[in-house]
Amino acid sequence: xxxxxxxxxxxxxxxxxxxxxxxxxxxxxxxxxxxxxxxxxxxxxxxxxxxxxxxxxxxxxxxxxxxxxxxxxxxxxxxxxxxxxxxxxxxxxxxxxxxxxxxxxxxxxxxxxxxxxxxxxxxxxxxxxxxxxxxxxxx
Amino acid sequence: xxxxxxxxxxxxxxxxxxxxxxxxxxxxxxxxxxxxxxxxxxxxxxxxxxxxxxxxxxxxxxxxxxx
Numbered sequence: 001x002x003x004x005x006x007x008x009x010x011x012x013x014x015x016x017x018x019x020x021x022x023x024x025x026x027x028x029x030x031x032x033x034x035x036x037x038x039x040x041x042x043x044x045x046x047x048x049x050x051x052x053x054x055x056x057x058x059x060x061x062x063x064x065x066x067x068x069x070x071x072x073x074x075x076x077x078x079x080x081x082x083x084x085x086x087x088x089x090x091x092x093x094x095x096x097x098x099x100x101x102x103x104x105x106x107x108x109x110x111x112x113x114x115x116x117x118x119x120x121x122x123x124x125x126x127x128x129x130x131x132x133x134x135x136x137x138x139x
Numbered sequence: 140x141x142x143x144x145x146x147x148x149x150x151x152x153x154x155x156x157x158x159x160x161x162x163x164x165x166x167x168x169x170x171x172x173x174x175x176x177x178x179x180x181x182x183x184x185x186x187x188x189x190x191x192x193x194x195x196x197x198x199x200x201x202x203x204x205x206x
Contacts (some may be wrong), residue, residue: 069165077180078168 005052012049016042095124142199145173147191162186 019042027035059067073079105113112117147184150159155173159166160169172187178198179187185198 072160072163073165075163076165076168077175077183078171079165081177 009052010048011046013053015044016049091128099126140178140201141175142172144187144198155183161190191199
């Protein structure tokens with residue numbers, strides 16, 4: 001893994017621990033939602049950073065043959081095709097699921113959630129269109 | 140599309156793992172190709188055909204060409 005990626009992962013772990021420490025030290029003085037946000041963000045950063053740091057360590061503990069096998073699996077065309085198909089299918093599932101909060105917001109008449117949920121549907125489709133155009137130029 | 144990978148591999152007494160290593164894919168990909176669950180890309184078809192010293196048409200058979 002590139003050096004900057006390791007540094008970024010270490011920073012994420014440090015930031016995660018920092019957020020946890022902040023909640024422990026100043027948690028009582030914080031508004032409820034702020035403490036929840038810091039804990040959630042801290043957990044996410046700590047988890048993502050730790051995984052990124054653990055993968056190179058795990059790779060280092062493997063034999064050269066095992067490492068080659070793992071690397072081959074990463075660039076294997078069938079695995080790449082599986083990942084692409086999974087991502088494509090997930091996009092359709094997510095698009096379908098995003099309509100649920102939109103309909104709920106519509107039924108409840110909540111303007112804020114109506115805007116947020118419709119914005120999410122639009123952005124989800126917009127990213128797809130942007131990526132379609134991007135890949136059409138590349139291929 | 141069908142292929143003769145399993146037949147050619149057995150003729151030459153090569154394991155799936157060895158073929159996979161030589162054409163730079165996983166053993167699972169070779170298994171899927173042999174079972175007809177996955178169709179190889181042109182690049183992989185070329186690598187496999189070159190490994191057996193044959194042309195792509197001799198290894199991979201399109202439905203209309205298949206016997």
